[in-house]
Amino acid sequence: xxxxxxxxxxxxxxxxxxxxxxxxxxxxxxxxxxxxxxxxxxxxxxxxxxxxxxxxxxxxxxxxxxxxxxxxxxxxxxxxxxxxxxxxxxxxxxxxxxxxxxxxxxxxxxxxxxxxxxxxxxxxxxxxxxxxxxxxxxxxxxxxxxxxxxxxxxxxxxxxxxxxxxxxxxxxxxxxxxxxxxxxxxxxxxxxxxxxxxxxxxxxxxxxxxxxxxxxxxxxxxxxxxxxxxxxxxxxxxxxxxxxxxxxxxxxxxxxxxxxxxxxxxxxxxxxxxxxxxxxxxxxxxxxxxxxxxxxxxxxxxxxxxxxxxxxxxxxxxxxxxxxxxxxxxxxxxxxxxxxx
Amino acid sequence: xxxxxxxxxxxxxxxxxxxxxxxxxxxxxxxxxxxxxxxxxxxxxxxxxxxxxxxxxxxxxxxxxxxxxxxxxxxxxxxxxxxxxxxxxxxxxxxxxxxxxxxxxxxxxxxxxxxxxxxxxxxxxxxxxxxxxxxxxxxxxxxxxxxxxxxxxxxxxxxxxxxxxxxxxxxxxxxxxxxxxxxxxxxxxxxxxxxxxxxxxxxxxxxxxxxxxxxxxxxxxxxxxxxxxxxxxxxxxxxxxxxxxxxxxxxxxxxxxxxxxxxxxxxxxxxxxxxxxxxxxxxxxxxxxxxxxxxxxxxxxxxxxxxxxxxxxxxxxxxxxxxxxxxxxxxxxxxxxxxxx
Numbered sequence: 001x002x003x004x005x006x007x008x009x010x011x012x013x014x015x016x017x018x019x020x021x022x023x024x025x026x027x028x029x030x031x032x033x034x035x036x037x038x039x040x041x042x043x044x045x046x047x048x049x050x051x052x053x054x055x056x057x058x059x060x061x062x063x064x065x066x067x068x069x070x071x072x073x074x075x076x077x078x079x080x081x082x083x084x085x086x087x088x089x090x091x092x093x094x095x096x097x098x099x100x101x102x103x104x105x106x107x108x109x110x111x112x113x114x115x116x117x118x119x120x121x122x123x124x125x126x127x128x129x130x131x132x133x134x135x136x137x138x139x140x141x142x143x144x145x146x147x148x149x150x151x152x153x154x155x156x157x158x159x160x161x162x163x164x165x166x167x168x169x170x171x172x173x174x175x176x177x178x179x180x181x182x183x184x185x186x187x188x189x190x191x192x193x194x195x196x197x198x199x200x201x202x203x204x205x206x207x208x209x210x211x212x213x214x215x216x217x218x219x220x221x222x223x224x225x226x227x228x229x230x231x232x233x234x235x236x237x238x239x240x241x242x243x244x245x246x247x248x249x250x251x252x253x254x255x256x257x258x259x260x261x262x263x264x265x266x267x268x269x270x271x272x273x274x275x276x277x278x279x280x281x282x283x284x285x286x287x288x289x290x291x292x293x294x295x296x297x298x299x300x301x302x303x304x305x306x307x308x309x310x311x312x313x314x315x316x317x318x319x320x321x322x323x324x325x326x327x328x329x330x331x332x333x334x335x336x337x338x339x340x341x
Numbered sequence: 342x343x344x345x346x347x348x349x350x351x352x353x354x355x356x357x358x359x360x361x362x363x364x365x366x367x368x369x370x371x372x373x374x375x376x377x378x379x380x381x382x383x384x385x386x387x388x389x390x391x392x393x394x395x396x397x398x399x400x401x402x403x404x405x406x407x408x409x410x411x412x413x414x415x416x417x418x419x420x421x422x423x424x425x426x427x428x429x430x431x432x433x434x435x436x437x438x439x440x441x442x443x444x445x446x447x448x449x450x451x452x453x454x455x456x457x458x459x460x461x462x463x464x465x466x467x468x469x470x471x472x473x474x475x476x477x478x479x480x481x482x483x484x485x486x487x488x489x490x491x492x493x494x495x496x497x498x499x500x501x502x503x504x505x506x507x508x509x510x511x512x513x514x515x516x517x518x519x520x521x522x523x524x525x526x527x528x529x530x531x532x533x534x535x536x537x538x539x540x541x542x543x544x545x546x547x548x549x550x551x552x553x554x555x556x557x558x559x560x561x562x563x564x565x566x567x568x569x570x571x572x573x574x575x576x577x578x579x580x581x582x583x584x585x586x587x588x589x590x591x592x593x594x595x596x597x598x599x600x601x602x603x604x605x606x607x608x609x610x611x612x613x614x615x616x617x618x619x620x621x622x623x624x625x626x627x628x629x630x631x632x633x634x635x636x637x638x639x640x641x642x643x644x645x646x647x648x649x650x651x652x653x654x655x656x657x658x659x660x661x662x663x664x665x666x667x668x669x670x671x672x673x674x675x676x677x678x679x680x681x682x
Binding site: 003004006007048049051052077078082085086087088089092093095096098099100101102103104105106107108114117118121122124125126127128129185186187188189191310311312313314315318320323325 | 437470664
């Protein structure tokens, strides 16, 4: 009956066998600072430009993933990678030195979940032995591309989010221990007419509500069936909106909802307003905080609903509103195989 | 032995059941002008800006695809779309009005092949009933983003390519008549150190040679086993380089190689120098020229190797060279099922 049956209930749930996360200085000073595999105090990552810094961040994260996974670049059959820099050049230039088949993807802050979904298709669907996902963001490369040059010193609005300097990477294999990916659901574009490029939470909340409600409805699960329903980067403003929108859909997310943007910083102390954002925000938190707890069983079911504001500065200047999207990935401590014959 | 066995020899080759192509005025005046489903003389496509024009081009192409496929938006389980505009906004804004689950992809001019590969994974691998691929490019939105504002009137170099105003879309289903997709192979990033943003053919040729040689080697086929080996947008300059590189690899592509960039225009008469380029170039030619001939059997085997110059104006300004990528899709009149037990 449901055309997504093969996605939301994966017949052969793959295993996330390894992961890696690296974060910048400000992120290292936040509440999750201790979770990341590595942190780097030099925001230039030893490079000359912000864009090169972001590529270096991805490069280091990928090398760390290979180390954790006990494998080499040649063992990865397909890598899904992306970032916020135009032409996904953070990924492109990072991957130049690796001989890995590469699919470039763009989902703004939802990119990590988009990559996980496609990685699942490659591994479960196409029986590739190993797929990887890699995404990053960098405060300085994003800020000057999407808003103002840093040296301009523009004042941030109260609703604004802070693009995290962070990256996450994960390895997906057909066999392995927990965590498993039990289901995936691609997002649909939602646009509620929001035109303020400084309020991305509001632009993304409708997409998050759409995807989460569709996932819960299709799987006939309730929010309480999950230890956490984790959005990627709605921030404080967008999270409030999501809870309201879900309530209108008949779902109560209170208690179970977590947002990576809100988790990344101690927003008042660190002056990050509505919270963190960027492809690297939820990627690093999923890899640094949630996956380890899903490996040990401290968490058993996590619905990761990564949101992306498909913001184009050019289209915003032309008066357009900001479309949002949200991709969902269901992580579990259990493979689900034990329940079946 | 070959980790790509499941990709290069698809066990259940899906069918490309419908396609659509729309091209602009200059493209309509080229040698393939009669092949496209529709052509549009208004380069603004009735919109106010070039970016909105490109979205309208994608919107019309998607509607045409739905018409040709005899289906509705709701019937498409996943759509893989992308373009050259930053943040893939040509696709994002085009798809806002459609309730179709959407994966944003970026592979520069290789995007259509990348989308076809992921569509195959969705349909063959994940048993989705129907996936679609949609890509476009627009001369005016690309020119001002990647090179100079049009009104600047910059002189084009002899090696330069002309970004096509065109779009292509295809529908992939598990069952149906010819053409079938028999194999796919994702590309790896190749960078030969080329730094001239006006010579993308040279930046892409090494990636094309890498992917084509890997595909031929893995499938143990020779160039003569294909009616055509079609690169996407190497142009005249890049095509010459490809033939040389392939010769060094022990393959003779003469006679069998076609290039969409070289095919799109009568380059001398139309003053397009090295030829066409852009995500819409090979997309519209595959959909307008090759797929119809593969449906009737006039062509039986076509290896489509779409090339992308992962050019970032920002990184070029920083002195970086231009990485290239090439994704391969093997179309066939035969499903290949008849040969198996």
